[in-house]
Amino acid sequence: MSCYLIEELLPLYIEGDTSAETNKIVAEHLHSCESCRHLYQEMKEPILLMKTPDPMPYLDEKEEKRKFEKRYYGKLLRRASIVFSVVYVIMIILYWLK
Incomplete structure (x- = not known):
């Protein structure tokens, strides 16, 4: 054969x-x-597979949520304050022009 x-x-x-x-x-x-x-x-022969470390380390969900909210709401508050400031300045300028 x-x-x-x-x-x-x-x-x-x-x-x-x-x-x-x-x-x-x-x-x-x-x-x-x-x-x-x-x-x-x-x-x-058997194939030896190397044991790899855990790819995802333990994440504290509460801590991750807190970090996310801080980043997200921080940006949101910053944008809102900028918009509020711009509108406030425009209102003051319009009031003085009358």
Whole structure:
């Protein structure tokens, strides 16, 4: 059997999802072919996944809400005070012009 077919069958062979006849053919080929045997050994080794640190550190919801409100309402109050000041100045100017 060709190496290409064995390479395609290896995942099924490793999982035990092949028939007894296919197992025999694959085992014989692995005994005679160094490159397929090396691939088989690589595929059979478990993959070690590195444990990564928690991507989201614990966030205090109340603190985050407070910071958001401070930023949002701070900008809102600043804008409102600017608009109020401009309107107030315009009203004073119009009063003096009469």
